Amino acid sequence: MIKIEKLTKSYPSRLGPQYIFKNLSFSFPTEKNVAILGKNGAGKSTLFRLLAKSEYPDRGRIITNRSMSWPVALQTGIHPQMTGRENTRFIGRINNVRSLGKYERYVQEFAELGKKFDLPVKTYSSGMRAKLVFACCMNIDFDVYLIDEATSVGDPLFRKKAKATLKEKSQTSGVIMVSHELDQIREYCNSAVLIDDGKLRYYDDLEAGIDAYTNPAPKQR
Numbered sequence: 001m002i003k004i005e006k007l008t009k010s011y012p013s014r015l016g017p018q019y020i021f022k023n024l025s026f027s028f029p030t031e032k033n034v035a036i037l038g039k040n041g042a043g044k045s046t047l048f049r050l051l052a053k054s055e056y057p058d059r060g061r062i063i064t065n066r067s068m069s070w071p072v073a074l075q076t077g078i079h080p081q082m083t084g085r086e087n088t089r090f091i092g093r094i095n096n097v098r099s100l101g102k103y104e105r106y107v108q109e110f111a112e113l114g115k116k117f118d119l120p121v122k123t124y125s126s127g128m129r130a131k132l133v134f135a136c137c138m139n140i141d142f143d144v145y146l147i148d149e150a151t152s153v154g155d156p157l158f159r160k161k162a163k164a165t166l167k168e169k170s171q172t173s174g175v176i177m178v179s180h181e182l183d184q185i186r187e188y189c190n191s192a193v194l195i196d197d198g199k200l201r202y203y204d205d206l207e208a209g210i211d212a213y214t215n216p217a218p219k220q221r
């Protein structure tokens with residue numbers, strides 16, 4: 001169960017508070033993989049951050065009994081001064097990974113960083129950092145993976161592996177995905193939530209959701 005209850009979220013601005021969601025209530029289906037759709041600025045990333053609890057609402061709450069990954073592309077929780085290995089252990093610990101040694105070995109192998117796994121992350125290229133975060137996330141068994149453009153991680157070889165891993169996860173766990181790439185969405189999702197004007201509309205059929213997103217009905221004046 002992932003339930004949004006009477007949630008309000010705004011950001012301060014010079015024009016006064018900008019409301020993204022006002023008193024929003026919504027239930028995510030748990031047996032489906034959900035694509036979050038909406039035009040630029042609709043609030044997809046904001047919703048993602050709220051789901052991941054990396055941001056808090058002004059009012060209201062999100063209730064869930066499912067474990068959710070952090071949004072992979074955000075790279076939150078990575079400490080530049082710490083090495084890849086230290087970051088891996090830290091992430092494992094805060095996510096209650098049982099066998100930290102095994103987790104560390106899996107991440108090291110998956111991330112393909114070689115000796116640099118023992119160097120501070122601040123010395124990594126952006127692709128290396130992204131690979132580390134992706135490896136840390138995919139090697140934890142979450143109920144739901146929050147995916148934001150994550151399959152564009154790394155070089156083409158790594159990307160192939162990232163896609164295959166994500167495909168496997170999408171068949172055994174839940175996926176909530178934000179992407180403007182419809183091909184990517186079709187690969188991992190089978191339903192959609194369309195954000196429009198601060199409201200969420202659920203489409204049990206992905207294609208119906210994509211159609212509503214790409215061919216919006218004219219707005220009433």
Ligand SMILES: Nc1ncnc2c1ncn2[C@@H]1O[C@H](COP(=O)(O)OP(=O)(O)OP(=O)(O)O)[C@@H](O)[C@H]1O
Binds near residue numbers: 041
């Ligand atoms: N930290 C912030 N401070 C102020 N305003 C913000 C902040 N983050 C987002 N916003 C505003 O909230 C609204 C929703 O932004 P969000 O990034 O969630 O949209 P999005 O649907 O993910 O857009 P895109 O498709 O362009 O990535 C936008 O109007 C944006 O300007």
